[in-house]
Amino acid sequence: RKEVEQDPGPFNVPEGATVAFNCTYSNSASQSFFWYRQDCRKEPKLLMSVYSSGNEDGRFTAQLNRASQYISLLIRDSKLSDSATYLCVVNMGNTDKLIFGTGTRLQVFP
Amino acid sequence: EPEVTQTPSHQVTQMGQEVILRCVPISNHLYFYWYRQILGQKVEFLVSFYNNEISEKSEIFDDQFSVERPDGSNFTLKIRSTKLEDSAMYFCASVFSGELRQETQYFGPGTRLLVL
Numbered sequence: 001r002k003e004v005e006q007d008p009g010p011f012n013v014p015e016g017a018t019v020a021f022n023c024t025y026s027n028s029a030s031q032s033f034f035w036y037r038q039d040c041r042k043e044p045k046l047l048m049s050v051y052s053s054g055n056e057d058g059r060f061t062a063q064l065n066r067a068s069q070y071i072s073l074l075i076r077d078s079k080l081s082d083s084a085t086y087l088c089v090v091n092m093g094n095t096d097k098l099i100f101g102t103g104t105r106l107q108v109f110p
Numbered sequence: 111e112p113e114v115t116q117t118p119s120h121q122v123t124q125m126g127q128e129v130i131l132r133c134v135p136i137s138n139h140l141y142f143y144w145y146r147q148i149l150g151q152k153v154e155f156l157v158s159f160y161n162n163e164i165s166e167k168s169e170i171f172d173d174q175f176s177v178e179r180p181d182g183s184n185f186t187l188k189i190r191s192t193k194l195e196d197s198a199m200y201f202c203a204s205v206f207s208g209e210l211r212q213e214t215q216y217f218g219p220g221t222r223l224l225v226l
Contacts, residue, residue, distance in 0.1 A: 034214075038153075041199070041222075042219065042220070043201055043217040043218060043219050043220050044153060044201070044217050045217070046214045046215075046216075049214070087152075087153070095166055096141060096143075096158055096165070096166070096205070097143070097155040097158060097166060097168070098145075098153075098155060098215060099155070100152045100153040100154070101152060102151070102152040103152065
């Protein structure tokens with residue numbers, strides 16, 4: 001089983017739509033969780049950290065379910081500029097390396 | 111906003127040649143990392159570096175790879191004898207310290223390495 005698993009997509013959605021991405025991780029000892037955004041041929045950039053209580057940042061909401069080892073990202077009111085690859089990233093806690101999923105590609109069209 | 115910088119942005123080299131990729135981490139950061147991303151694949155951890163020594167390395171980081179912090183600002187990744195499969199985007203990242211596992215790793219823009 002992959003350490004971090006994501007649906008590669010692509011998700012093609014119209015502007016204004018709500019879209020949700022899911023991610024599962026295999027190691028129950030994982031401690032920290034993040035969503036990064038990566039534009040084509042660019043570096044990953046932190047979108048948001050994911051906390052057990054769930055957290056929201058504007059149009060973005062992240063949820064963590066430790067029992068199911070599942071992380072989600074919800075984007076409301078999609079903008080053209082949201083088009084990118086969204087990377088689910090996990091840290092085990094006993095190490096500082098980040099473990100990346102393969103990413104989910106989002107394409108928002110007018 | 112402070113940022114991680116990397117040079118060169120692109121490097122083309124012949125198989126068997128040595129390459130050095132350079133990174134300048136954010137100035138007050140203490141932990142440094144190299145990751146790579148082969149085209150179309152996920153970002154993979156290579157090595158972490160703290161207090162002038164490697165703190166962790168992955169299976170990818172074999173004897174052909176080395177890292178160094180030659181002065182107070184640069185952090186370098188050397189590949190001694192490049193192979194075709196080393197072609198990838200190489201990202202440097204840094205983090206301050208403290209609650210390490212919770213802190214954001216800031217990534218540089220990457221060096222695209224092409225081995226011919």
